[in-house]
Amino acid sequence: MKVMVVGASKGLGRALIEGLGQSGDQLIGVSRYRPDSLVNQAGAELRWVEANLGESLKAAQIIEQAVAGEGLDTLIYNLGIWEELAFDPAYDFLADQDSQLQEIISCNITSTIVLIKRLLPLLLNSANPRIILTGSTSGLSQSGRPEVAFGASKFALRGIADALREGYRQQRLGVTCLNLGYLNTEDALDTPRALAEQRGEGHLIPVHDVVQIVRMTLSLSSTSFVKELTLPAILDERF
Template sequence: VTCNITSTLLLIKRLLPVLLNSANPRIILTGSTSGLPQSGRPEVAFGASKFALRGIADALREGYRHQRLGVTCLNLGYLNTEDPLSAPLAVAAQRGEGQLIPVHDVVQVVRMTLSLSPASFVKDITLPAILDERF
């Protein structure tokens, strides 16, 4: 709760004035598939804190729409955190046998989100592993 909610709110409060002065202000919050409705996961505090991030994103979008703040909630499934980005994507994708997402894919999604023009933004992205039966 401290990491996912409190620190997020405090950090955004400090960074928001600087972000709003940029040409294309963007915030990407790291959510989780565990924070989605009916995720089927039993982690109460973790799931609730990730669900709260979606609420933070919604409130920021509405509160700063006229300042053109784009806020994305990236809902990630289980990640392959063992292989570094220096590992070949094909190798990282093999780990977990379809149950883990290579960090390479997360980087690619973030790059895409940040590359959009100021005329649009990505609201939510759900990125589960291909064999995650919940999705």
């Protein structure tokens, strides 16, 4: 199995690179720079593509060329940016810079669509093609969050997923949108989960749990898929 993780240098993306795959699999990480000291699963091959998704057209071309002719089974699009004061009580939409709003939409929506368009021909050649989009509970109706650009971009991910399912159902393309709550990205995958789950005292989700869900999703047969999954923290009062 060949799996590409976009936004793989830190946090959840890094955890996915380090936690997925088994002997014979190939993992392809994508980020602006390759991080140091990566530890991938035993027997799994790790490759890296350096590309800045803030420059959507250029990045899509670099990534496409890096994997052209080699095939791809799964694309995990984990990249996303947010407002400077997002998730802070001081957040104020009217104080957001226009240029920052444009950057958020470009990175979170435009880059996603352009890259999927470039890689889709490769994916559709797979016997079990999969796309996993890491969304957010901010993309759900009545999410309780005021961040306009970030929320809009996560709503858009669900629309992208719906449209792709309808357009490529006969090619058995499985598209999953993970609506994730607040994550604990400070404790990496090498931190014992029992310790990582203590951070936030029930308000933060260990990356270990998300990796486990993605493993399950990728283990399914070609005749089923996870359409959408919402994963909030246990003490998140919005849910």
